[in-house]
Amino acid sequence: MNALAIPAEFFPMNERDLDAVAALEASLQVFPWSRGNFADSLESGYSVWVLRLGGDLIGFSVVMSVLDEAHLLNIGVCKRYQGQGYGARLLRHAMECARLGGAGKLFLEVRPSNERAVELYRHFGFHQIALRKGYYPAVVGREDALIFDKELA
Template identity: 70%
Template sequence: MSLLSLQAEFRPMVEQDLDRVAALEAELQAFPWSRGNFLDSLKVGHSIWVCLLGGELVGFSVAMLVIDEAHLLNIGVARSHQGLGCGAQLLRRVMEHARQHGASRLFLEVRPSNARAVELYRHFGFRQIGLRKGYYPASDGREDALIFDKDLA
């Protein structure tokens, strides 16, 4: 089954989506963002998109735009819907929205253990430019973050 056959809808997140987005994040992450984190991002005007399939919210992305740069802060897709293209479409929307608002580069951090995300970013032409030691909380202490960027020009 492909995303195209499922008639995905993408739209900016609204406050009514907060509970579902926070619940989805909690299903995906051992150390999730809180509902308050998403609300704060919404209030400060971050670029936040949701993916709906058959009316069900199954994915989200959060990006911060600052002058001529963008930073992907969070992205997630329900495990039951991974591999259908929702994450790729959300990432495309982040990149396009950032371009439209004058960003020439997009940055992100990703756990080295998140091989699926690393593969997605590399597929889209992101390159590793650094490493943040002990950046993420982990069940056995801390995990490093790979720093990636992509030229949007």
């Protein structure tokens, strides 16, 4: 059975997911969030979700909301499933959760070198509003961050 025939489902992230989410993050990033970062997000009451295909965890998202604004802090899809629409589903779900939570706007940062993500965000109507110099650690020096936002209402 191919992956598209198996329904992908969203579940609130819980403590039992932390090791798998941290391992997925480590497989995606040179400078990954730690298990502790994800645990802190859970404890802080952020909107944290996992995407499962069958029983396999294939993606996650972390959104922090403050008053009427939300911030997409982290999002990732297993490399094996990238390019198949799961990132778009995760982003759409994160936006909807933020909107239902009362946010009128969603912000995010992205590395300019992450061209796939930049393209995805632009496809969903995000607009670059700023550039944050030297925001991300890089193998050599630091990398800038593109700051994007999108109206959710």
